[in-house]
Amino acid sequence: MILLIEVADVDRNISKSFDTDDTSWTFNYVEQRGPEIMKTFADIPFKETTMPKGVQALLSFGGDYELSIVKNEASYGNAKGLYEIAVFKDNDQVELPGITREGDTVNGYLTEDEVVGIVKKMHLITAADPEAF
DSSP states (O other): OOOOOOOSSEEEEEEEEEEETTEEEEEEEEEEOOOSSOOSGGGSOOEEEETTEEEEEEEEETTTEEEEEEEETTSTTGGGTOEEEEEEETTEEEOOBTTBOTTSSEEEEEOHHHHHHHHHHHHHHHTSOEEEO
């Protein structure tokens, strides 16, 4: 018998074995932790920018990916108080399915909750906690 379990926000796999009568069972399960930091929008460390005027947070995910979160005079959604994100890999702005818009390297008009959701998705994609830089 095979048991399939799907768990989100995975950081660590653990295996346990035990015997029942003549059958040996091994269960692989995952401890759900999620990112240790930046669990809420207030945890994202924004810095003020002057050109263009606004705010920006830069987060690194394991050294492979960087996420830029902005709300400034030129960003998509700024006039409505919303945010824009872009993903970078090896210093190049890239499209990342599920994060940026299809066919584009940015995603704009995002609420604070949507930004937090993107940080969590980046954590899942990269298996790395976000670190501000």
